[in-house]
Amino acid sequence: MALSIAVIPGDGIGKEVMPHGVAAVQKAATADGTDIAFEWFDFASVAHYREHGTMLPEDWQTTLGRFDAIYFGAVGWPDEVPDHVSLWGSLLQFRRVFDQYVNIRPCRILPGIVSPLRDRGPGDVDFVVVRENTEGEYSNAGGRLFDGTGREMAIQETVMTRTGVDRVMDFAFRTAQKRRGHLTSATKSNGISITMPFWDERFAANSSRYPDVEVDQFHIDILTAHFVQRPHTFDVVVASNLFGDILSDLGPACTGTIGVAPSANINPEGLFPSLFEPVHGSAPDIAGKGIANPIGQIWSGALMLEHLGLPAAARRITDAFEGVLADADASVTTPRRREHRHNPLVRRGDHLQD
Amino acid sequence: MALSIAVIPGDGIGKEVMPHGVAAVQKAATADGTDIAFEWFDFASVAHYREHGTMLPEDWQTTLGRFDAIYFGAVGWPDEVPDHVSLWGSLLQFRRVFDQYVNIRPCRILPGIVSPLRDRGPGDVDFVVVRENTEGEYSNAGGRLFDGTGREMAIQETVMTRTGVDRVMDFAFRTAQKRRGHLTSATKSNGISITMPFWDERFAANSSRYPDVEVDQFHIDILTAHFVQRPHTFDVVVASNLFGDILSDLGPACTGTIGVAPSANINPEGLFPSLFEPVHGSAPDIAGKGIANPIGQIWSGALMLEHLGLPAAARRITDAFEGVLADADASVTTPRRREHRHNPLVRRGDHLQD
Ligand SMILES: CC(C)[C@H](C(=O)O)[C@@H](O)C(=O)O
Ligand SMILES: CC(C)[C@H](C(=O)O)[C@@H](O)C(=O)O
Numbered sequence: 001m002a003l004s005i006a007v008i009p010g011d012g013i014g015k016e017v018m019p020h021g022v023a024a025v026q027k028a029a030t031a032d033g034t035d036i037a038f039e040w041f042d043f044a045s046v047a048h049y050r051e052h053g054t055m056l057p058e059d060w061q062t063t064l065g066r067f068d069a070i071y072f073g074a075v076g077w078p079d080e081v082p083d084h085v086s087l088w089g090s091l092l093q094f095r096r097v098f099d100q101y102v103n104i105r106p107c108r109i110l111p112g113i114v115s116p117l118r119d120r121g122p123g124d125v126d127f128v129v130v131r132e133n134t135e136g137e138y139s140n141a142g143g144r145l146f147d148g149t150g151r152e153m154a155i156q157e158t159v160m161t162r163t164g165v166d167r168v169m170d171f172a173f174r175t176a177q178k179r180r181g182h183l184t185s186a187t188k189s190n191g192i193s194i195t196m197p198f199w200d201e202r203f204a205a206n207s208s209r210y211p212d213v214e215v216d217q218f219h220i221d222i223l224t225a226h227f228v229q230r231p232h233t234f235d236v237v238v239a240s241n242l243f244g245d246i247l248s249d250l251g252p253a254c255t256g257t258i259g260v261a262p263s264a265n266i267n268p269e270g271l272f273p274s275l276f277e278p279v280h281g282s283a284p285d286i287a288g289k290g291i292a293n294p295i296g297q298i299w300s301g302a303l304m305l306e307h308l309g310l311p312a313a314a315r316r317i318t319d320a321f322e323g324v325l326a327d328a329d330a331s332v333t334t335p336r337r338r339e340h341r342h343n344p345l346v347r348r349g350d351h352l353q354d
Numbered sequence: 355m356a357l358s359i360a361v362i363p364g365d366g367i368g369k370e371v372m373p374h375g376v377a378a379v380q381k382a383a384t385a386d387g388t389d390i391a392f393e394w395f396d397f398a399s400v401a402h403y404r405e406h407g408t409m410l411p412e413d414w415q416t417t418l419g420r421f422d423a424i425y426f427g428a429v430g431w432p433d434e435v436p437d438h439v440s441l442w443g444s445l446l447q448f449r450r451v452f453d454q455y456v457n458i459r460p461c462r463i464l465p466g467i468v469s470p471l472r473d474r475g476p477g478d479v480d481f482v483v484v485r486e487n488t489e490g491e492y493s494n495a496g497g498r499l500f501d502g503t504g505r506e507m508a509i510q511e512t513v514m515t516r517t518g519v520d521r522v523m524d525f526a527f528r529t530a531q532k533r534r535g536h537l538t539s540a541t542k543s544n545g546i547s548i549t550m551p552f553w554d555e556r557f558a559a560n561s562s563r564y565p566d567v568e569v570d571q572f573h574i575d576i577l578t579a580h581f582v583q584r585p586h587t588f589d590v591v592v593a594s595n596l597f598g599d600i601l602s603d604l605g606p607a608c609t610g611t612i613g614v615a616p617s618a619n620i621n622p623e624g625l626f627p628s629l630f631e632p633v634h635g636s637a638p639d640i641a642g643k644g645i646a647n648p649i650g651q652i653w654s655g656a657l658m659l660e661h662l663g664l665p666a667a668a669r670r671i672t673d674a675f676e677g678v679l680a681d682a683d684a685s686v687t688t689p690r691r692r693e694h695r696h697n698p699l700v701r702r703g704d705h706l707q708d
Binding site: 076082083084087088092114115116117118137138140142143144149150151152153154155156157158159160161162163188189190191192193194195196197198220221222224225226228229241242245246248249250252253254258 | 505512600
């Protein structure tokens, strides 16, 4: 079997961590007897924007559509291009146009990583956030009125469709069946009074098709509190685009893995390539210093191999970095230092200092 | 000076904790030489809904409008009335119609309370969330299409006005000036591409009027991570209605005070009465058991006294419960037990078990 993967390093530390990711994936696949052909692309970057005035070439969809998967680094350089331009012009297009409607982010306390939570250690926390990835609060419907006057206002529409909500919930229920059989829904139907009651209705309707999965639901405000207070009680959490975005940063923050967390953007039907990327961003503040931790990129590579039907190769990768982390742990004495060492604050343009 | 306060206990444990709140406020005010007249109301409750089919009587605005403040317990009983009906029919009306456009929630680690965060103790964390309280993501504009068919969808509009955004930011800047001079803005302009860039623009415009306040801004996803990783670095955080809602549960969760946190819903111009309520909800799961912790209600009473120009009386209350907590601390041995004792999971209908 020969697989083809499109490699898009993007901006900032994306370019630094990607070579390590590709090397790990290459090596694990070869050991498994699988050939992978990697093709590198320099679009979906601010450098491309500088040269062409767009984040992507016109034919990006045909170009990328023929690959088995997309291996993505990070995009964004807010000093040069506003984030909503660079992100809506690249990553968010991939997710939408390739209908990668499921975003999966595992949250686990790894060996050698000290959780910022008192009393939680490796093995204590192990859950997955399943995020809707194509609609909801991330819309481009809306606009501005009365620009530049005192009456100025901005309106943006959240759009949830039955198709969009049902398919991601379906995926989440099936994920729960393969795990510990528990699914939590993130809602806010007491305040967000139109779309969120609809979300709840669909959750109830879908639950009835999975009587073997135990369900509960919490408003997003108290749910974030529960992530801090009792993260060990979650198994699978299903959430809208925005709530999933929040929970899948908060979860890794609670497990101490925000700098190294992976994510998968999946088109479950396989009609389009799926995309794998670290949760961290391009991190302008540390880019170019050679200090970015490549584990998020490497771990995302493991998710990619698993998705491509190579679980043994994926396992090689996770075993390897868990071993490295456990060894590193043994060589460090105080929790304080460990915590800092393994917690690079590496985010996609997420630190916008004025 | 004689003050008049409308007392609305509401539902569930609201009815249990309110008498303690009123007793504390009464006693502190008397010791300060101030008379307070309390008038109790049983509307804004599911019991009222059961009897009249509405959460509020028609003339609620005139009835409540003549008081100096509203002292509120908790509302909601999801088994009987859906939360969006009970909340939009009461609390959210008060906030909007009385133009209580600022919601303030202090986050502090108190003596005797063990934070779930490793290495954080009393005195380490002290910040305030200033939340926009009348517009934004909490709108009732939008609707459903193609009901009951496969094409079914729900649309809800987020509306941010320059007036609405500027006034709450203004309040937040002035709050920062009175504290440590640092203001953080919660945004998500990389994903929520219409309203959030508008929010950022207004933040930049308003900052220029407060050169003495140091500012920064973070996307909401990574900001929730920072609350867990470095809560001690925040002073004042300003946020939209939804983001403020999330951050003001997460903040108290990080300080271990979610069950006892207070909040103030303020109309800064004093054109309408302001409203003071605990962050916790009606808590159907523990209601009627006599185990609800009244500190959130009592602490909210202190915020109310301060707002009414009685800082010494307010101080009496906070000194008193901090003393009680510190004493309780001395009598307990393991952090585990303390944490559980002072962390009643008490929320306004926030635990919706199916
Ligand atoms: C009950 C609910 C509508 C309310 C809100 O979301 O504002 C609550 O969570 C709060 O924070 O006061
Ligand atoms: C960069 C941003 C648009 C993106 C998102 O909000 O989806 C990121 O935070 C993520 O979670 O992948």
